[in-house]
Amino acid sequence: MQLEILLFVLLFLALAAGWWLGRRERRRRSPPPGTTGELSRDYFVGLNYLLNEQPDEAIETFIKALEVNSDTIETHIALGNLFRSRGESDRAVKVHQNLFARPSLSKEQAARVQLELARDFMAAGLLDRAERLLSELTGSNTPTSQASQLLLVDLYEREKEWQKAIHAISPAMLRENPRLKKAAAHYACELASKLLSKSNFAAARKQLKQAGAFDQACIRATLLMAQLELQSGSAKAAIRILLRIPDQDPAYIPVMLQTLVDAYQRLDEPVELAATLDKLLLNHQYTSILIHLAENLRSRNLHQQALDKVGHYMRHQVSLKGVDYLIDLYLQNAAGDERAHLLTLKNLTYQLLEQKPEHQCSNCGFQSQQLYWQCPKCRDWGSVKPIIGVEGE
Numbered sequence: 001m002q003l004e005i006l007l008f009v010l011l012f013l014a015l016a017a018g019w020w021l022g023r024r025e026r027r028r029r030s031p032p033p034g035t036t037g038e039l040s041r042d043y044f045v046g047l048n049y050l051l052n053e054q055p056d057e058a059i060e061t062f063i064k065a066l067e068v069n070s071d072t073i074e075t076h077i078a079l080g081n082l083f084r085s086r087g088e089s090d091r092a093v094k095v096h097q098n099l100f101a102r103p104s105l106s107k108e109q110a111a112r113v114q115l116e117l118a119r120d121f122m123a124a125g126l127l128d129r130a131e132r133l134l135s136e137l138t139g140s141n142t143p144t145s146q147a148s149q150l151l152l153v154d155l156y157e158r159e160k161e162w163q164k165a166i167h168a169i170s171p172a173m174l175r176e177n178p179r180l181k182k183a184a185a186h187y188a189c190e191l192a193s194k195l196l197s198k199s200n201f202a203a204a205r206k207q208l209k210q211a212g213a214f215d216q217a218c219i220r221a222t223l224l225m226a227q228l229e230l231q232s233g234s235a236k237a238a239i240r241i242l243l244r245i246p247d248q249d250p251a252y253i254p255v256m257l258q259t260l261v262d263a264y265q266r267l268d269e270p271v272e273l274a275a276t277l278d279k280l281l282l283n284h285q286y287t288s289i290l291i292h293l294a295e296n297l298r299s300r301n302l303h304q305q306a307l308d309k310v311g312h313y314m315r316h317q318v319s320l321k322g323v324d325y326l327i328d329l330y331l332q333n334a335a336g337d338e339r340a341h342l343l344t345l346k347n348l349t350y351q352l353l354e355q356k357p358e359h360q361c362s363n364c365g366f367q368s369q370q371l372y373w374q375c376p377k378c379r380d381w382g383s384v385k386p387i388i389g390v391e392g393e
Contacts (some may be wrong), residue, residue: 133154
């Protein structure tokens with residue numbers, strides 16, 4: 001509460017400064033009747049509210065006392081922004097709408113207030129109103145145009161209007177904003193994913209090519225293109241595309257493995273799959289690769305080879321997931337007390353794995369069991385990756 005009071009004291013000082021500037025300007029034009037340097041009664045009332053820890057009443061009083069002019073516009077904008085930051089979007093809208101209605105605002109001032117009002121509407125969940133305001137601003141030749149365009153892209157992203165979001169991004173924005181390039185690639189991937197679910201391969205391919213044009217390093221576009229080739233009957237092309245991922249970003253190898261396995265199974269080439277997995281494991285010691293390789297060996301009745309491979313790996317690169325799988329292998333031939341002990345260990349590793357996240361955002365640290373292409377916490381695109389280490393890969 002003390003921090004909030006301090007903030008409102010600072011706000012009061014800013015309001016008082018704005019009032020004084022406006023009063024000084026009026027004095028130049030005509031000398032005031034009566035006593036000079038007299039603060040209005042409203043300010044004393046507002047200060048009394050502030051000292052009595054009644055900030056809401058203080059703000060309402062200051063709003064009434066502070067007239068809108070060129071010297072106080074910034075103070076009014078700051079006041080509305082303060083309401084919005086406190087989660088009081090309705091009050092922020094009231095302040096900024098009152099300001100926006102003033103005919104004395106210059107073009108640039110009106111655009112600035114309109115932008116803040118759009119932010120208020122977005123914070124309040126009134127996205128249609130925010131969209132109308134931002135659409136007007138993006139076509140205006142004012143300093144707020146670019147900020148308005150970025151906010152409009154953000155609005156379309158929140159609404160999952162992926163095509164509109166892409167259209168709202170200008171070439172200049174892509175050149176100047178690497179993060180926006182990454183986001184635009186994922187917008188195209190979102191569209192491609194929907195088209196793939198409907199087996200519309202031609203349109204999906206077009207979207208994925210656009211995603212690659214936005215961001216050549218987009219792993220999701222590569223993975224979706226491989227899935228497209230697989231669904232359309234080109235398993236060899238799918239494999240060729242998937243094997244680009246280790247060079248793009250090896251952290252995503254665990255994400256591509258199931259599609260890789262599916263492609264080789266479509267071709268009925270289990271030995272070639274084992275060779276590919278062996279090569280991947282040589283360069284990238286991920287438990288998921290090891291498990292897929294062991295499953296491949298087991299499917300060809302090479303149980304002992306699978307056991308030896310996993311056991312050798314666990315002696316050099318321990319992971320909880322690998323130990324859990326090794327227990328599964330030993331259980332295949334265990335009986336009696338040995339089996340009972342292994343089941344006890346299996347129960348422990350299962351419970352530990354169930355509690356452990358498998359993915360983490362490199363931007364904010366958010367952790368989850370499933371893979372998100374957009375982090376639910378910081379909303380960054382392509383930053384959530386499989387966790388590497390004893391508790392992960």
